[in-house]
Amino acid sequence: MSFERALRCRExxxxxxxxxxxxxxxxxxPLEVAYDYDGIRESISRDSIEAGPTTLWRYxxxxxxxxxxxxDIGTGYTPLxxxxxxxxxxxxxxxxxxxxxxxxxWSFKDRVVSVAIARARxxxxxxxxxxxxxxxxxxxxxxxxxxxxxxxxxxxxDLEQGKVVGSxxxxxxxxxxxxxxxxxxxxxxxxxxxxxxAFVNINVRPYYAEGSRTLAFEVAExxxxxxxxxxxxxxxxxxxxxxxxxxxxxxxxxxxIDEPRTRMSGAQAAGCSPIATAYEGGTLNFxxxxxxxxxxxxxxxxxxxxxxxxxxxxxxxxxxxxxTDEELVDALYLLAETEGxxxxxxxxxxxxxxxxxxxxxxxxxxxxxVAFITGAGLxxxxxxxxxxxxxxxxPARSQAFDEALARRTTSTPTPVGAPAGG
Amino acid sequence: xxTKRVRLSFEPNLVKEPVIYQLGQQFDLxxxxxxxxxxxxxxxxxxxxxxxxxxxxxxxxWARSLGVRVDPLAGDIVEGD
Numbered sequence: 001m002s003f004e005r006a007l008r009c010r011e012x013x014x015x016x017x018x019x020x021x022x023x024x025x026x027x028x029x030p031l032e033v034a035y036d037y038d039g040i041r042e043s044i045s046r047d048s049i050e051a052g053p054t055t056l057w058r059y060x061x062x063x064x065x066x067x068x069x070x071x072d073i074g075t076g077y078t079p080l081x082x083x084x085x086x087x088x089x090x091x092x093x094x095x096x097x098x099x100x101x102x103x104x105x106w107s108f109k110d111r112v113v114s115v116a117i118a119r120a121r122x123x124x125x126x127x128x129x130x131x132x133x134x135x136x137x138x139x140x141x142x143x144x145x146x147x148x149x150x151x152x153x154x155x156x157x158d159l160e161q162g163k164v165v166g167s168x169x170x171x172x173x174x175x176x177x178x179x180x181x182x183x184x185x186x187x188x189x190x191x192x193x194x195x196x197x198a199f200v201n202i203n204v205r206p207y208y209a210e211g212s213r214t215l216a217f218e219v220a221e222x223x224x225x226x227x228x229x230x231x232x233x234x235x236x237x238x239x240x241x242x243x244x245x246x247x248x249x250x251x252x253x254x255x256x257i258d259e260p261r262t263r264m265s266g267a268q269a270a271g272c273s274p275i276a277t278a279y280e281g282g283t284l285n286f287x288x289x290x291x292x293x294x295x296x297x298x299x300x301x302x303x304x305x306x307x308x309x310x311x312x313x314x315x316x317x318x319x320x321x322x323x324t325d326e327e328l329v330d331a332l333y334l335l336a337e338t339e340g341x342x343x344x345x346x347x348x349x350x351x352x353x354x355x356x357x358x359x360x361x362x363x364x365x366x367x368x369x370v371a372f373i374t375g376a377g378l379x380x381x382x383x384x385x386x387x388x389x390x391x392x393x394x395p396a397r398s399q400a401f402d403e404a405l406a407r408r409t410t411s412t413p414t415p416v417g418a419p420a421g422g
Numbered sequence: 423x424x425t426k427r428v429r430l431s432f433e434p435n436l437v438k439e440p441v442i443y444q445l446g447q448q449f450d451l452x453x454x455x456x457x458x459x460x461x462x463x464x465x466x467x468x469x470x471x472x473x474x475x476x477x478x479x480x481x482x483x484w485a486r487s488l489g490v491r492v493d494p495l496a497g498d499i500v501e502g503d
Binding site for chain 1: 427429431433456457459461464466468470491493494495
């Protein structure tokens with residue numbers, strides 16, 4: 001059952017009934033779901049969760065929707081993999097990777113959309129909508145298809161092909177918008193105000209955002225019911241980052257783990273780094289930026305939860321770093337070569353920033369760290385295609401193979417992690 | 423009449439400019455500050471604006487032309503992560 005109790009303003013604390021609204025009428029602060037934690041504590045236990053399904057719905061009592069309305073396409077309970085080769089390369093004693101590339105549409109967005117669509121169905125909406133740089137569009141399209149709902153998906157007109165196809169296959173109403181990010185934002189705000197749709201990151205955002213907490217729930221459970229010492233997660237709007245911390249705190253609040261002492265550090269691309277820049281400047285006020293990075297899924301110049309992400313860093317003794325496009329491509333190769341995981345560009349940002357945070361001493365060698373890999377690499381092959389090693393091309397003769405192999409072993413190989421050209 | 427809610431961000435060179443006052447004066451708009459944080463380096467204001475729809479758009483275009491960043495209340499709508 002669900003233990004959601006009300007919506008509460010994150011700024012002034014005013015409470016509202018559970019409805020498809022997202023901002024406080026008094027101070028315009030963002031609304032967040034408030035829960036009956038005593039009820040949750042009485043209802044769940046480690047045993048009851050372990051006996052649940054191997055999807056995020058094993059945490060159904062902690063989600064802001066009636067699981068009866070769920071659209072379950074197999075999201076969540078993704079692997080937490082120990083990464084000894086990458087840890088050694090980075091200079092860490094123990095590193096874990098939360099591999100969310102294996103979700104149904106290959107990104108963590110399936111978590112937030114699972115919750116959003118369940119709550120939208122519970123509210124009685126018949127259509128889902130979103131504006132997205134790709135991952136969210138893919139997930140909304142897939143979930144709406146599985147639910148038999150209409151989907152309206154707005155994307156910039158210069159997205160990577162993999163992300164366009166990843167939505168189009170589910171046959172939503174796919175709208176490619178010409179113009180700048182600001183133009184896309186403005187249009188979508190107007191469209192959302194005029195239509196009776198569940199716009200996942202606008203009118204059902206308070207519920208949608210809660211889905212990210214399941215990442216923290218899973219990591220704590222997979223570590224044997226405890227929180228890690230350090231977390232490194234990518235930041236776009238900052239929502240994922242803040243919800244991981246919230247999830248760890250909530251697991252303690254309902255009696256499932258000891259009080260978390262986790263230090264929370266965030267990763268951004270240098271070409272769109274309003275939160276990391278504010279952290280470096282020692283302020284909680286970020287300056288919006290115009291994105292200019294190949295890490296499109298992190299290209300949020302005016303992050304809705306940027307302030308709250310900075311507060312989490314301050315509260316936990318965490319930090320932030322930023323990675324250039326060249327650094328993130330290098331990190332994509334490093335992750336792939338050491339641990340066999342092909343991540344999208346956001347994963348490259350996360351690993352590149354993890355590397356910097358270790359090198360700077362911000363993350364100590366003995367701090368057990370979890371890095372979040374939130375999307376799969378086939379979505380953004382454009383980032384690496386120009387820097388790949390040339391395959392060996394030969395006629396179908398064994399002598400040709402022997403000769404090519406001899407040439408390859410005597411010639412200098414293309415350095416792994418060479419920056420993308422072209 | 424229409425209502426719009428926006429977030430205005432000011433760079434240091436604009437912090438001292440009476441932009442919101444001029445929005446009201448020049449475009450006949452009623453402005454209502456609901457949240458804000460302004461210091462000598464940076465400022466942001468969450469503003470409700472009431473007025474004719476075309477005048478609100480003209481006023482916000484004018485603010486943009488000064489260098490003020492105008493964003494939807496909810497931050498960027500286009501979602502990544």
